[in-house]
Amino acid sequence: MSLTHDDVIYVARLARLKFDSRELDRYVEQLSGILDHIDKISELDLSEIEPTSHVLKLSNVFRDDEVRPCLSQDEVLANAPEVEEGAFKVPPILEAEEPEA
Amino acid sequence: MSLIKLTAIEALELMKRGEISADELTRAYLEQMDRREGDLHAYLEISRERALDDAARPGADGGPPLAGLPTGIKDVFCTRGIVTTCASKMLEHYDPVYTATCVQQLIDAGIVILGKTNMDEFAMGSSTENSAFGPTRNPWDLQRVPGGSSGGSAAAVAGGEAIWALGSDTGGSIRQPAALCGVVGFKPTYGSVSRYGMIAFASSFDQAGPITRTVNDAALMMQYLTGKDPLDSTSVEHPHGFSIPVDQDLAGAKIGVITKLVREGTDPDVESAFETAVEAMSAAGAQIGEATLQHLDYALPAYYILAPAEASSNLARFDGVRYGFRAAGAEGITQMYEETRSQGFGDEVKRRIMLGTFALSSGYYEAYYGQAQKVRSLIFQDFERAFAEFDFLISPTTPTPAFELGEKADDPLSMYLSDICTIPVSLAGVPAISIPCGVTLQGLPVGLQIIGPAFSGKRVLQAARSAEIAIGFDKVSPLIEEDV
């Protein structure tokens, strides 16, 4: 299928990516081209076929409820771009950005 | 004696006999890196000090089973103490807080880590041109790509910059570069090697595996890579384990040629090298037949939905909050996310995130993701049916030999097509190996792919060793020049 500019903008927002108008043109063209190829799978009638999420047929893989050593605060914060009071610091979160959880 | 032309098994033997030391061996590799890295750029980070320290450890010679073997580790594996970038600006200075299980198993077995090898960013690509830190070049022809995404590992092994290397394979990322660099690359059955600490691209496909100079070296590394890891719910104890193959012929082996992968779009030189190899295998006693995988045409489209979908989710954690790159100056969290991710990821990574996000998005899930999962079931069944008839399936590993740098850079789809032979195997999760089987008229190596049923890795490696003998290509190291 061919994607429109609006489609690509919508998907980019979901993915937290941002394109300038030249990039946008390019992505519209490239993604549409790839989708044209991919659309081949719609030829198949697969209504009777079960989907495969895992090639390994495993189930009930559990761990015991045991407490293991944690990283120290210093270790987990060591790679952080910005830190304050032992916590990861980020720019403000706007109300409209809250998820529904 | 040229230390950098040895196989791992030969080097171990010499160390055990006291004829060479781990220190000498490691220094020989570091010297070769000094000579060749400027051309090849197989490594993103060379851990010289650490390598020499490791080689000087007590018992390094002939102590632990893999003691003293100078190893390249693809930069997709977290290694405590060595920056791990996944060839992305996003992780340019990331210093991992832990080590991947499979790397730790190799360390425990005594290897010497020479450094972290180059790759396509987040393992997305087939040429290693997508590295944020510059491409790796093919030691056979510096104008050509080494394949990808484990291009750094394959080039290092082929160019004498590592005795062997660790790679990872999602849709062909071990086998394809091994083929283009004329070395051996083995992708084990999904679940054989722990994925814990291997930076995820597509979780239901990713598998670590060896890139080596010989089949026997691959079997050796597999003995220490495999195992159920309590930290990876999708790992299992390999039912048959691994052992070093013996030298024997192919008598009685029923081998099916996936004819469709030989005829369509295959380079004539590749085809003729492949046909010659098949004749040699037949002469060595193999019963050769034609195998049909009915839904092969749908493998590439299904893969390019499923893998990007998983990737779009796996790469969401690169958000500039806890580690890695963060774009400066954002006024709110969403702007920070968008700037960080747009500046931090390269083109191909963004393309796949977009593709995967689209395939999962509301209104398109069933037509794309859902449908592709069903195609995966069909491909899985195709392989099951084929293995009811044949012990192994074979095909060329790649449709063409190594292509030129930049040749496919602007055409993502033609790049995707270079994995046409390896992707169906990845969808089915079964084991496959690429071994060198000849060269083209231009002198570029050609790979033969041998595929087995799930958890038949030990038998695949045995068949590959027999094929290696039959084809007479078991001593490939034409490029390792010490006096360039």
Place this chain on the structure above:
Amino acid sequence: MAAGTAYEPVIGLEIHVELSTKSKMFCGCEARFGGIPNTRTCPVCSAQPGALPVINREAIRHIARIALALDCRIAPGSIFHRKNYFYPDLPKGYQISQYDMPFAVEGHLDVTMDGEQHRVGIERVHQEEDTGKNIHAGESGRIAGAIYSLIDFNRCGIPLVEIVTKPDIHSPQVARSFLNKLKNTLQYLDVSDCNMEEGSLRCDANVSVRPAGSDLLGVKTELKNMNSFKHLEKGLAKEIERQIGLLEAGRPVVQQTVHYEVASGEVHPMRSKEYAHDYRYFPEPDLSPLEISQDFVDDVRTGMPELPSVRAARYVTELNLPEYDAEVLTSNRDTSDFFDETLNYFDDQKMLSNWVMGDLGAYLNASGKKLSIETVSPGQADQLCWLSPAGFGEFLAMIKDGEIAAASGKAVLPEMCETGKTAREIVEEKGLAQISDTARIEALIDRVIEANPEQREQYKSGKKQVLGYFVGQVMKESGGRANPRTVNEILREKL
């Protein structure tokens, strides 16, 4: 809608319960809230590149207990999905949750309000993981107006069970009562401490209103941030009022999230979303499916603690307690366990019940402390009352045997709870032992009769009810310590 139309609210609840497992849902970090920020994390729950989740077996037993207690059907197969969205407290960029194959479906929980039973259907019960915590820095400490945020991942990955009810609730009171009953049930199951203030029990509500008697569903809003039972009831009432107000003014209800403001008790519709919610659920490739066998379910069922309704029935049939007592005693697991344990030391169940519901209950309400059948350590004394079942049993036996007057007991019990001293120690210290010595009582009575000649005459002339006056006076003189039975007997003789 014309003014004067009667409206009926339609409420469905979504409850998130943090499980009290030792370790987190998918990693070995200790599952405990609070403390120094970012000290309980690992590669998995801080979403380091390459880290993978592994399911905590105990969490699955916990959710199975919850499903059984709510009479749900446990699915023979369920799977985890990834729910993808970006938020700084969600380190992986997705929450591992369940989607179209939840752990359990189709249950119910009955609540009784003013003698009327309400059956609330349970739509689904599913397993997921908690997020980290955002601390909004700035003047308000709230999200609006914050200048930056700080993220703590200690809470991230604690197992969460989400319980979704059917829209079967039609008043804020029933909603509150349902949540109370659910909390009590979960506490009996020992799966969560259900502390709403600390967020281990959280409740959101889907609310709509419709003309009474109608079958149609109105446009619903999602009401959030009610962190106590009181706030749940109040928030719902406010939101229902707001929606009715809109409809009566001829304005539509907009489907949106509504925030309950704890400080003002008001409800505020949130600004509408800048981004569409498209969670792109897909099966979690890092985890294998759950296959829940009948054997597993039977095993969990066998190990289930006695639920409040079963226990209440036992109190009625085996202990001959009135239904009212049974209901009150079992409405809190700590109290009920304490009652049961005390029965080993004191066998008058009705007297025990009266004291638990009466004086002891009053003390607990006033102090905010809880009972424990375990030995209380000094470190727990802020939250737990020192009283032990054995000590309480001894105390009641002393009253029954006449060693302490019931009136004195009212002073002894709070001190036992506060200090951990035995009843005997307190009685001795304060000289509260009951006077049963006939000679001393006779002397007291003589004095009282002497001092009240008028009343004595009245008694003699047949006004027998004056006896009560005399008893009262004698008890007063004795400081409440005279044994009332002895006083009665001797008075009757002397008068």
